[in-house]
Amino acid sequence: LLLIGIGALPAQSQVAPLAPSDITNIPPDPALKNWSVRTVQIPMRDGVKLNTIVILPRGIKNAPIIFARTPYGAEKALTGAPSNDFRLALPTSYADLAAAGYIVVVQDVRGRYGSEGDYIINRPLVGPLNDTKVDHSTDAYDSIDWMVKNIAETNGKVGTIGVSYGGLTTLYSIVNPHPALRAAVPINPLVDGWMGDDWFHNGAYRQSFLDWVYRMSADKSSKYALQFDRQDVYESWLKAGSVSDMAKQLGVDTMPMFRKLVDHPAYDEFWQLQALDKRLGKEPLKVPTLHVHSLWDQEDIYGAPAAYAAMEPKDRGNDENYMIIGPWRHGQGMVADGSKLGAITFNGNSASWYRQKVLIPFFDRNLKGSADPGIAPVTAFETGANEWRRYDRWPMSCASGCPSRSKPIYLSSGGGLGWTSPTGAGGFSEYVSDPARPVTYRQRPILGTYNPLTTWGQWLVDDQRFAEARPDVVTFVSEVLTDEVRLAGQPIAKFFASTSGTDSDWVVKLIDVYPAEYAEAPEMGGYELAISMDILRGRYRESFSKPAPIPANQVLPYEIKLPNVSHRFLKGHRIMVQIQSSWFPLYDRNPQKFVPNIFTAQKSDYQKATQRIWTSARYPSRIELPVMP
Ligand code: PG9
16 A cells, blocks of 8 residues: 555656745735824933834824833833734733723833933932933923824823833823823832832842843843842842842942942932922922822832822812722733732722723823713722722821721730730740841742743732741731721831841731631632731831941830731631741841941841840830721
8 A cells, every 4th residue: 555655646846836935024904903103203302312102093083192101112012912903912001091092102211222312210300319401200291292292193181101110200290290291190100219119118128129220221222131040049149148249240230220229228318309209299289190009019019109198288179189009919900900919819800990990081081071980089999808999088097187097906925916905014026037047028939020930920919828937937816806807008017126136127017817717719728918018127217317226135116117008807817917037038138237238248247136026015016007997
């Protein structure tokens, strides 16, 4: 059979010639495409031209513009699935806005990607920190001015939007705003880089952004990326020593932004003058603003509520300064799926709900003159209960001046947590904090922030049982709750601690412990969900701008303002507090010996310390919880 088969093959000359190529280079018929793009170079007042991409849904006219300014590449707005349909081609948020009848404009900030000029990371406003005549406020102004005069399809009204760094440029657009700017939506903005957004939290340095510094400084379009020498960066960082040691190893130490960090470890004027909430508090409120906050924002958990609070006193009619608080990670409100974060689910797609019910109606009202959609001044997702709630202000509960009053929950020796203050004398919980074995912020292996396999965006909802199991983490837990506990505001940790060292970090975590047996979702049984946690570098306990050694072995009061919560502890759950002295390698290690600048600590400076959290009548350590009726 085989022989017959071979014998039956056609002779070579009968094979049909291959066509030169199947590639025809025929673009889709423009009539099939429901959008178009125009790239323009917009001149600024100093002659520098900014690369700007104008996205126009087909047939659009007399339409408002939604304007975003980014350091991460405006072109990336166009790198969705190649499609003749903008719903597929654009990122979800831009696609939703285009579908709602908006022209979407995305611009490279000066000095990045296609834009001319010098790039300065977080370029401050013209003034003591900026001796040029241009900043993000003037660039937004000049761009808007050009757009309303040169984009024929617009109705002359503009709204600004952006996430994170783009949230910062959005907030800058409302400082001395152009008259055509009628609405702003800063999302998870970087507002105060020292107090609680990207660079530091209460003075503890977030070294996980060292590779960000490299990417943003090495060239203008982040062509280069650096890799750590280990997949588990915990090891890379521990081997390296201080942040400066690592920076030298990676070649970041001479980059201007890194020098600024090393030269300004404390909350000096460099940071104070850039704090946008402080600045916005001094500006008139001219542009209706919707602040977007994510409860589990792993990068900028401070910014949105701080900017909202700074602007709120100017909103006399309670109808110009809005906030939405979602159950999200950084930027999750703008992406397709808001139905879950890590292991936590939200009873539907909270992100698309926000875009359709709040974001677009907010823009429609201010940019198209649509009827008042009745958006609440504050819309907050209550995690735990998984419900959206409408409030007329934020916070709803605090020590004084809010509709409800916060209530302390006390730590007790032996690991309890309860509503009555301790009566006895002398209790404490002790642990040894060893910089050679720092507590990790999540379970190892810990992948770099830019490792394609990382789940960095969800670390704030990681199950905290891994930390509870360590001898250098102390845990306090309540009885099983027989009533629900609702929180709406900012918890404040007020605790008494001593250390055998002369400097120390303190990390406080407020946790919802699920019932051990959880029939609804058995895999969640016993889950320890952190709802609010933060770090304080002890040297700043009296002043953020003037660090001072901690007197060894003295019991001292500490206060940490924890991130905002909108949460319901359900019946059958328990409330937990964990305290520890490192959160590595997200934050650099405190040597636990006072040194002038922790960035340049020597290996010999790192020492073990014995830590005590005091829990007596004299030292009633507690968390002030923003409880609701
Ligand atoms: N949160 C980001 C960032 C800004 C500045 C420094 C480091 C990170 C961002 O997403 O833009």
